[in-house]
Amino acid sequence: MTLPPSGLPRDEVLAKLQELRAGDLAARGGRTFAYVYDPARPDIDELGHEVYASYLDVNGLDPTVFPSLLAMENDVVDIARRHLGSTTAVGSFTSGGTESIILAVKAARDLAGIEEPQVVLPVTAHAAFQKACHYLGLEAVLVDVDPTTFRAVPSAVEAAITDRTVLLVASAASYAHGVVDPVEEIAALGLARGIPVHVDGCIGGWLLPYFRRLGIDVPAFDLSVPGVTSISVDLHKYAYAPKGASVVLYADPAMRRKQYYATADWTGYTMINATVQSTKSGGPLAAAWAVLQAVGDDGYLELADKTLRATRRLVEGVGKVEGLRVLGEPEMALVAVASDEVDVFVLCDEMNARGWYVQPQLGYRGLPASMHLTLTASSDAVVDDLLVDLAVCVEASRGVVAGDEGLLAAVKDLNPDELGDDVLATLLPLAGIEPGDGLPDRMAAINTLLEAMPMRLRERLLTEFLGLLFTPGNDAG
Ligand SMILES: Cc1ncc(COP(=O)(O)O)c(C=O)c1O
Structure with a gap:
């Protein structure tokens, strides 16, 4: 696409957008069981959208010049910490679960200040922790979970601890299976050794306390548990705020200090950032604040x-x-x-x-x-x-078998380290993926093939696919 030589009329722009959206998954209506969180409350959606739009131009870069954002962030953090077992924790509003997790890992790394730091992760912990480790130069030490309950096993976590461990992680709940790890036991391990423990409450942190009030036997998982040093909770999930809304909380302000980044070592303003983003729209925070107020306990x-x-x-x-x-x-x-x-x-x-x-x-x-x-x-x-x-x-x-046996056998033995990027690109059509055509309606054969291949090959193949998708002209999905 080239830039229109002269601006298009508003209606034409909106019509084009509507056409683009026709191929999207429905975000409302209840038939989409991933990616979206639908309260089935149009009033809440409308309020969120209205407030989001009204704050889009406000910049969260500097809390002193837009004090309304500062006040709203303090309100949201206060609400979140009280919801999660503390009246004294400190925290930050972030753009989502991944950013909250990256920041918690950074805080743990900088608090420890040791060489070659490690994070112990049950394999059910969200992949965002591995991403954080990758970005921040830590080693992710993966630990198997109980194959029946899908919960982390404290003895396995304990066995994985070394003198380089800077953080233990537990999920409340895990994305894949929706179960809560034994947070009390894992936190006790951390407490005994002086190792911080992060609870990933991104998806469960908001909902679980309500489930408990409704009679579900939810085990203790929040900041009230001795040894839990930080917790993340996404408001854009079960608090039904528009996307771009999460909170990361720390029991101790000393740990949050390690989350912040400051430098005066350049020609402009002294940059002091609480989160990964620097300039950030006030929209997500204002909308989250408004939705919390409007829904209420x-x-x-x-x-x-x-x-x-x-x-x-x-x-x-x-x-x-x-x-x-x-x-x-x-x-x-x-x-x-x-x-x-x-x-x-x-x-x-x-x-x-x-x-x-x-x-x-x-x-x-x-x-x-x-x-x-x-x-x-x-x-x-x-x-x-x-x-x-x-x-x-x-x-x-019943009886339907997906995937080509010959192809499945062939990919099992491929060594991703021996394949150049050009060879990988030729594998995509073999797997049934043609970026220019979008993904096929039926994905079973592709999923079977992806599952059969070595993980590193899957990662590289999908990276190749993503690169091809994000190439102008290849997006006719
Ligand atoms: C348990 C858990 N942690 C972290 C995340 C990452 O959150 P986000 O997609 O907002 O970055 C998710 C997302 O589903 C999650 O379920």
């Missing part, structure tokens, strides 16, 4: 109740479908469904063909492949219909 309890009811019906319903089982015992509204009778990747395709977006999760280190569903308050209205279709889809999936 009773509103969130009601949204959590709808979410819980939907999750219970789903878990119960899946148990009645011959051939399906829920992995572990999710304490959250995240459900992983596996099968020994049908190929779950085929099942995901069948569900997608019937207008449900469900997410395939590849098998990993002996843990089975599964179909992931993130439930929200909007799931309550649709989950019974979903269960009807699920049973139909299981039958339609």
Whole structure:
């Protein structure tokens, strides 16, 4: 595309955008079980959008010149810390879970100040921790979880600790299986050794306290647990704020100090940044603040109740479908469904063909492949219909084998380190991926192939794919 020689009329611009959006997944309506968090409250969406837009031009770079942002951030942090077991913790508003995690890892690294630092991560910890380690020069030490409960095993975490460990991580809850790690035990390990412990509450931190109030036996996981030194909670997930909203909290201000970055060593203003971004729109913070005010505690309890009811019906319903089982015992509204009778990747395709977006999760280190569903308050209205279709889809999936056996055998033995980028690009069409055409409707064969290949090859192949996608002219998805 070239820049229009003269500006287009507003209606034409909006019509073009609408055309572009036609191919997007539906963000509202409850049929999309990943990526989006739908409160099924148009009033809340409208308020969030309005406030977001009204604050778009305000810059969060300098809290002294836009004091309304400073006041709102302090309010949001205060609300979040009280929700998570502390009246004294300090924190920051960030752009999302990944940024909160990167900052918590940076704080732990700089607090320890040692050579070749390590972070101990149960394999169920969100991949954002590995990204943080990669960006910040730490080593991620991965630890297997219990293969039945999918929870971290404290003795395995303990065995992985060395004199270079600067952070232990526990999830509340984990994305893939929706279970809460034994935070108290892991935090006790950290406390005994003087090692900080971060609880990833990005997806569960907001919802779990409400689930507890609704009678679910949620184990202790927040800042009230001795040894928990930091926690992250995303407001753009179960607090239903527009995207770009998370909070990272620290029990001790000394640790948050290590999160900040300052330099006076250049020609301009002394740069002092609380977070990764420097210039940042005030939109996400103002919208999150407004949504928290408008929903209120009773509103969130009601949204959590709808979410819980939907999750219970789903878990119960899946148990009645011959051939399906829920992995572990999710304490959250995240459900992983596996099968020994049908190929779950085929099942995901069948569900997608019937207008449900469900997410395939590849098998990993002996843990089975599964179909992931993130439930929200909007799931309550649709989950019974979903269960009807699920049973139909299981039958339609029986006997269907995805993937070409010859190709599967060939990719198993490929060594990614011996393949040049040009060779990798030629593998993409073989795998059924043609960037100019977008992804095929049926993904089971591709998922089977991706699962079969060595992980490093998968990473490189998908990196190649992403690069091709983000090449102008290749985006006709
Ligand atoms: C447990 C957990 N941690 C971290 C993240 C990363 O959050 P974000 O996508 O907002 O960066 C997610 C996202 O789903 C998550 O589920």
